Structure formats: C-alpha cells, structure tokens
Amino acid sequence: xxxxxxxxxxxxxxxxxxxxxxxxxxxxxxxxxxxxxxxxxxxxxxxxxxxxxxxxxxxxxxxxxxxxxxxxxxxxxxxxxxxxxxxxxxxxxxxxxxxxxxxxxxxxxxxxxxxxxxxxxxxxxxxxxxxxxxxxxxxxxxxxxxxxxxxxxxxxxxxxxxxxxxxxxxxxxxxxxxxxxxxxxxxxxxxxxxxxxxxxxxxxxxxxxxxxxxxxxxxxxxxxxxxxxxxxxxxxxxxxxxxxxxxx
Amino acid sequence: xxxxxxxxxxxxxxxxxxxxxxxxxxxxxxxxxxxxxxxxxxxxxxxxxxxxxxxxxxxxxxxxxxxxxxxxxxxxxxxxxxxxxxxxxxxxxxxxxxxxxxxxxxxxxxxxxxxxxxxxxxxxxxxxxxxxxxxxxxxxxxxxxxxxxxxxxxxxxxxxxxxxxxxxxxxxxxxxxxxxxxxxxxxxxxxxxxxxxxxxxxxxxxxxxxxxxxxxxxxxxxxxxxxxxxxxxxxxxxxxxxxxxxxxxxxxxxxxxxxxxxxxxxxxxxxxxxxxxxxxxxxxxxxxxxxxxxxxxxxx
Numbered sequence: 001x002x003x004x005x006x007x008x009x010x011x012x013x014x015x016x017x018x019x020x021x022x023x024x025x026x027x028x029x030x031x032x033x034x035x036x037x038x039x040x041x042x043x044x045x046x047x048x049x050x051x052x053x054x055x056x057x058x059x060x061x062x063x064x065x066x067x068x069x070x071x072x073x074x075x076x077x078x079x080x081x082x083x084x085x086x087x088x089x090x091x092x093x094x095x096x097x098x099x100x101x102x103x104x105x106x107x108x109x110x111x112x113x114x115x116x117x118x119x120x121x122x123x124x125x126x127x128x129x130x131x132x133x134x135x136x137x138x139x140x141x142x143x144x145x146x147x148x149x150x151x152x153x154x155x156x157x158x159x160x161x162x163x164x165x166x167x168x169x170x171x172x173x174x175x176x177x178x179x180x181x182x183x184x185x186x187x188x189x190x191x192x193x194x195x196x197x198x199x200x201x202x203x204x205x206x207x208x209x210x211x212x213x214x215x216x217x218x219x220x221x222x223x224x225x226x227x228x229x230x231x232x233x234x235x236x237x238x239x240x241x242x243x244x245x246x247x248x
Numbered sequence: 249x250x251x252x253x254x255x256x257x258x259x260x261x262x263x264x265x266x267x268x269x270x271x272x273x274x275x276x277x278x279x280x281x282x283x284x285x286x287x288x289x290x291x292x293x294x295x296x297x298x299x300x301x302x303x304x305x306x307x308x309x310x311x312x313x314x315x316x317x318x319x320x321x322x323x324x325x326x327x328x329x330x331x332x333x334x335x336x337x338x339x340x341x342x343x344x345x346x347x348x349x350x351x352x353x354x355x356x357x358x359x360x361x362x363x364x365x366x367x368x369x370x371x372x373x374x375x376x377x378x379x380x381x382x383x384x385x386x387x388x389x390x391x392x393x394x395x396x397x398x399x400x401x402x403x404x405x406x407x408x409x410x411x412x413x414x415x416x417x418x419x420x421x422x423x424x425x426x427x428x429x430x431x432x433x434x435x436x437x438x439x440x441x442x443x444x445x446x447x448x449x450x451x452x453x454x455x456x457x458x459x460x461x462x463x464x465x466x467x468x469x470x471x472x473x474x475x476x477x478x479x480x481x482x483x484x485x486x487x488x489x490x491x492x493x494x495x496x497x498x499x500x501x502x503x504x505x506x507x508x509x510x511x512x513x514x515x516x517x518x519x520x521x522x523x524x525x526x527x528x529x530x531x532x533x534x535x536x537x538x539x540x541x542x543x544x545x546x547x548x
Contacts, residue, residue, distance in 0.1 A: 048423060074425030086423065088416035091409075094540055098406070099413045100424045106406030107426075109434055113401055122406060126542045143539055165424060 001026040001200055002047070002078075002169055007056030007066075009039075009046055009224075016042040018224040019056065024169065029191065029201040031215035031232065033208075035244055039224040040204045041083060044171050048080055049073045060169075075102055079167035083174050083204075085154040089147035093138055093157055096146050097129035098122070100164035125164070132160040135190070137183075152179045159187070169200040176210050188214055208236070220244070255381035257497055259453055261490045262388040266395045266446040268473040268485035270439040273399055275471075276479035276535070277408065278435050279415040281338035284325055286470055287345035288318040288440040290462030292447025294352060297365045297457055307371045311448045318444030319437050321348070326436045330429055333418075345467070353459040364458025371452050388449055392486075395442050399482055402438070404538070411435055472521060478531025487532060492517065 002024040009017040016039045024030045032040050045051045047058060049070040058066040065073050088096050104125070105111045106118035133139040136156040141149055146157060155178060162170055175191075176184045184207075191201060191214060205211050211218060212232040220228040220235055222244040228235045235241050267289055274280040292314035299310040329340040352359040359365075370379035371387060378387045402408050413421045414428050421428050451457045473492050477484025496513045504512060524531070 050419075050423075069427070070422045071425045071427045074423060080423055082423075086417050086420040088413045088420060090535075091412060091416055092537060092539070095409055095412075095538055098540070099409055099421065099426075102425050104406045107410055107431075109402065109407055109438065112405035112407045113398065118405065123542055126540055143537065143543070145537075161424070 001028075001061060002202070003057075003059045004043070004047065005057040005059070007043075007046060007053045007058065009042055009051060009053050016224050017046065017053075020221065020224060020226055022219050022226065022229075024200060024202050026200055027195060027198050028217065029195055029203065029215050031211045031218035032202060032204045032221065033206070033211060033218055033235075034221035038221040038244075040221055041173055042224075043221070044080055044173060044204070047073075047171065048078060074165070077166075077168035078171065079162040079165045079169070080171035081155070081158045081162050081173055081175065083177070085151075085158040087146040087154055087158060087161075090145055092143050093133065093146055093149070094126070094129060094142040096157060096161055097133065097164050098125055100161045101125050101128075102165055129160075129164060132163055136160050152183070155179060156183070156187075163194075167199060169202065170194075172201065172203045174204055174206065176205065176207055184210065208232075212236075252381045255385050257493060259381070259385055259388050261486075261493050262385070262392045263446050263450050263453065264470065264473065264489040264493060265486040266392055266449070267443055267470055268477070268489045269395055269399055269482050270442040270446070271470050272474045272477075272479065272482060272485040273403065274435060274439050275474055276481065276485075277403055277415060278411050278432060280432060280436065281334070281341070282322075282326075282436055282439070283338050283342040283467060284322070284345040284348070285439070285443055286462055286467040287348040288322055288443040289447040289450070289466075290348065290352065290457075290459075291318045291321050292444025293451035293457050293462070294359060294365070294447075295444070296448035297368045297451040298359070300452075301365055301368055307369065307452065308373050310452075311371070311445065314448035314451075315441040315444035318440040318447070322436050322440035323433075326433050330432055330436075349459050349463055352462070359459075362459060364456060364461075365451075366456045368451050368455045368457070370455070384453060388453075391445060391449065395445075396482055396486075399442075403482075407431070407434075409538075472517060475531055476521065476524060478533040478535065480535030481531070481533040484531055484533035491520075495520075 004020060004022045006019040006021055007017055008015065008019055020039065020043060034040055042051065046053045049068055053066055057064060060076060060078065065076065088099065105116065105121050111118055130139060133142055138153060138157060138160065146154065155175065159175060175187055179187065188210065195201060203215065215232055218230065218232050218235050219226060220241050227240045227244060228238045271285050274282045274285065295317040296310035296314035299305040299313055300307055325341060325344040329337055329344065332340055353362050370384065372378065378384045410421060410426050410431055414431055418428055469492055473488035474485050476491060477488030495516055499509060499513055
C-alpha cells in the first residue's frame with residue numbers, strides 16, 4: 001500500500017535517512033522503532049511531503065507521491081499526528097475537529113456565501129466529531145480552547161482530529177506518549193478496531209510493550225538505515241537491534 | 249451646517265470602517281500582515297477617479313472597476329509575497345505598497361502626479377444621485393452593511409474556520425490537507441476588493457485625491473483602528489474607526505491653537521494604544537469564542 005524505496009534525506013552534513021526502505025501492507029499495523037535521532041519522525045515528514053526527499057521513491061497505491069505538495073498527499077488518504085501535538089491552540093476542541101474533514105463544501109467561498117449544502121454537511125461533521133470526542137473522553141471539553149487541556153488530552157485530540165479526515169493510512173508519532181495506562185489500553189483497542197475497519201497504521205513507538213501488543217511487523221531504524229524487520233518478538237532478540245539500543 | 253458636519257464625520261467613519269473590517273479579516277483572523285491594504289484602497293480610489301474624470305465613464309463602472317483593479321493588483325503582489333512568512337511577508341507587501349505610491353506620485357501622464365485628481369464627481373447610479381450628505385450617508389451605510397454581513401458569513405463558514413486554523417498553526421492545517429496558499433490568497437483578494445470599493449467611495453466623497461492620502465500615515469491609522477477595536481472582531485474594527493476619527497474632531501472644539509493641535513492628537517492616540525496594550529491586549533472588544541450552531545439544539 002505504501003512503499004518507501006531507498007529514500008535519502010540530508011540536512012547539511014547530517015544524513016537523517018540513508019537509503020531507507022519500508023513497505024506497509026494494507027490493513028497492517030506496522031511499527032517503526034529506533035533510538036532517538038534515528039530518523040523516524042523525519043521519515044514521516046518525508047512521506048507527507050513536508051520535507052522533500054533527496055533521493056528515492058515513495059509510492060502510495062501505485063502513485064508516486066515523492067514530489068507532490070503536502071495537501072495533495074494528505075488528500076489522497078494519508079493522515080498523520082505529531083510527537084508534539086500540532087493543534088489550533090486558540091480554537092475550541094470542536095473547531096479543531098471540524099477543520100479536519102476533507103473537501104468541505106463551505107471551504108469554497110461562493111458556496112460559503114450562498115450556503116449551498118454547507119449547513120447539512122457541517123451538521124454531519126459535527127455529529128461525527130461528537131462521536132469521536134465522546135470516544136476519547138473529551139466531549140465535555142468541546143468548547144474549551146485547545147491550549148487549555150492537558151498534554152495527554154492534546155495527543156488524544158490530535159488522534160481524533162486525524163480520524164476526522166477518514167484516512168486510509170494513519171501515521172502516528174508516539175500515540176501513547178504521556179498518556180495514562182488505562183487510556184493507553186483503550187487506544188490500543190481502538191487502533192485494532194479501526195484496523196478491522198480497514199485503516200492501515202504506521203506507528204512510531206518507544207514503549208516496547210505497546211509495540212508487542214499492537215504491531216504485526218516492526219521496522220527498526222538506526223542512523224537513518226533499516227537495521228532489522230520482523231515481528232516484535234523477532235526484532236527484540238536481534239543482535240543488531242540490541243546493539244543500536246544499548247550501544248554495546 | 250452642523251448637521252452636514254455630523255454627516256461628514258459619519259461618512260468618514262463608514263468609509264474607514266469598511267477599510268478596517270477588510271484589514272481585520274486579514275490581520276485578525278488570518279494573521280496576514282498585508283501592509284499593502286491601504287495601497288489597494290488607493291488603487292480603488294485612483295481607478296474609479298480616473299475612469300470617471302479622464303474617460304467619462306459612469307460612476308457605477310468606476311466603482312466596480314475600483315474593486316476589481318485592487319483584486320488584480322493584490323494577485324500580482326500576493327502570489328510572490330505569500331511565499332514569505334510573518335514579518336517578511338509584511339515587509340514585502342509594504343515594499344509593493346511603496347512602489348504603487350511612488351508610481352502614482354511620478355507617472356503624471358496616468359495619475360496626474362503629486363497634485364492629484366480634482367473635480368471628481370459625486371456618485372450617480374442610473375438616475376439616483378448621491379450628491380447630498382444625506383443620500384451619500386445612506387449609500388455608504390448600505391455598502392458598510394453589505395461588507396459586514398458578507399465578512400461575518402465568511403468567517404463563520406468552514407472557509408473562515410480554516411483561515412483561523414492557518415493563523416493558529418499553518419503546519420497543522422497543511423497536514424489536514426488544506427492548500428494554505430490558496431486560502432490566504434483568496435482572503436487577500438476578497439479583502440482587497442472591499443478596500444477598492446471603499447477607495448472609490450472615498451474618492452467620490454472627498455472629490456479630490458492625491459498620493460499622500462494612501463501612504464504610510466493612513467496605513468498606521470487603519471492598523472490602530474483594528475488593534476484598538478480588537479483583532480478578530482469586525483464590530484471592534486468599526487468601533488476603532490469611530491474612535492480614531494472622532495478624537496481629532498473633538499480636539500477641534502478644545503480651543504487649542506493649530507500648531508499644537510497635530511502633535512496633541514498623535515500624543516493622545518499613542519497614549520491610548522500604550523494603555524490599551526498594557527491593560528487590555530486583546531483590544532476593546534477582542535475575539536469571541538466560536539460555538540457551533542448545533543450546540544443550541546444539543547443542549548435542548
């Protein structure tokens with residue numbers, strides 16, 4: 001479904017990604033692990049077009065996306081969250097949710113003025129947002145500003161917002177970082193449930209127990225290179241992986 | 249006499265309110281520091297004046313072309329300037345505004361140069377004349393109401409929501425699949441259209457325009473109007489325009505000699521701004537929290 005082939009990204013003298021290759025299958029929960037600074041987040045930024053890659057190909061559903069604009073890539077069905085939530089801070093939670101849906105009629109100025117079908121669509125989006133906020137225990141806070149809720153809640157809001165775009169594939173950057181254990185279980189369950197509804201996941205995660213419970217396959221990056229790939233149990237015993245993590 | 253003086257003040261407030269509202273949409277809701285906004289006001293004024301005075305077109309043509317000319321100019325300015333962000337965007341638009349002012353100052357064959365254009369006629373649409381103070385006030389008021397309603401509707405629509413989203417976090421908006429460049433350019437085009445219309449109104453009301461009417465000083469005034477009233481609040485922009493026009497007019501009655509009148513006016517406005525920034529940084533009215541219209545049903 002999503003293939004990254006020999007992608008290289010340099011920042012000046014630093015090679016953040018060094019002919020990195022990964023391949024995500026449809027309806028898979030694919031993990032991406034590696035020590036800090038190994039290029040995981042950079043890979044997300046390259047996939048979503050935020051940084052242009054220096055070399056290599058990115059193919060999504062048989063389309064080359066490596067030179068497309070970020071908004072075009074997102075509109076093809078790729079959605080992402082960030083390690084530090086990127087929210088619309090001085091807007092309410094509900095508004096954060098309602099910006100997300102793709103191809104809104106009211107984003108066209110003429111339709112916005114003449115109101116052709118705008119209200120009905122906005123009402124549907126509102127109900128969808130209410131359901132998602134309910135699921136993530138944020139519904140009472142819907143009219144608060146996004147910068148007034150806690151860090152964990154902000155991460156949940158960003159995940160909920162990403163789901164508002166109806167993605168085919170979701171790139172999650174540490175979805176359980178800073179979230180309490182009860183909610184972590186809930187997030188794991190919901191990710192599995194969404195996978196059953198045919199959403200594909202590529203997840204950066206440091207918490208190995210989450211990775212073990214969640215991921216079908218795991219890619220390990222170190223210094224921008226793939227060093228291992230396999231089931232969570234396989235990579236845990238891989239010598240190169242242990243060396244990269246422990247620096248032995 | 250006193251009646252027409254009051255109407256004169258009201259008309260000026262209305263014209264500057266239109267200019268301030270369209271500036272507020274860019275600055276308050278979009279964080280777009282478009283410092284060529286008053287230049288677009290000037291483009292509208294010059295286009296309208298030149299078409300009616302030099303070519304003898306009817307007023308309505310000049311009025312609409314004034315708005316359209318501003319849209320064309322903002323396209324030429326906006327496409328390159330929007331490649332820049334924040335302060336750099338502000339400087340670039342200011343640069344373009346200065347180019348426009350200098351051209352209007354020097355290209356005498358086109359713009360009559362620094363002496364400006366005089367004998368601009370009062371508006372006449374079909375058979376209705378708007379030459380009296382009363383009728384012009386009505387005409388200007390209709391345009392203000394139209395501007396206000398159309399801008400409020402835009403801001404409350406999904407378009408406006410995305411625009412405010414871009415203001416809050418452009419990266420996030422881009423990562424939700426929004427073409428942020430398109431949203432920003434469209435916003436500038438709409439706002440410039442109304443600035444152009446306000447310019448035409450101004451030219452045909454004052455009946456004389458020159459390049460200095462559209463320089464840095466009026467730009468600062470409009471900026472203060474928006475900041476004073478509260479960025480992100482269209483009613484605030486009207487309030488700001490009213491305050492900034494009324495202060496110098498009220499000073500006229502204070503019996504101050506004319507040589508200290510100007511400096512005192514600037515002193516008061518400067519002081520007002522400092523006090524405001526310290527005790528009420530969001531401006532007199534400030535931005536309201538947006539609650540979705542389905543909420544009323546939901547609570548019921």
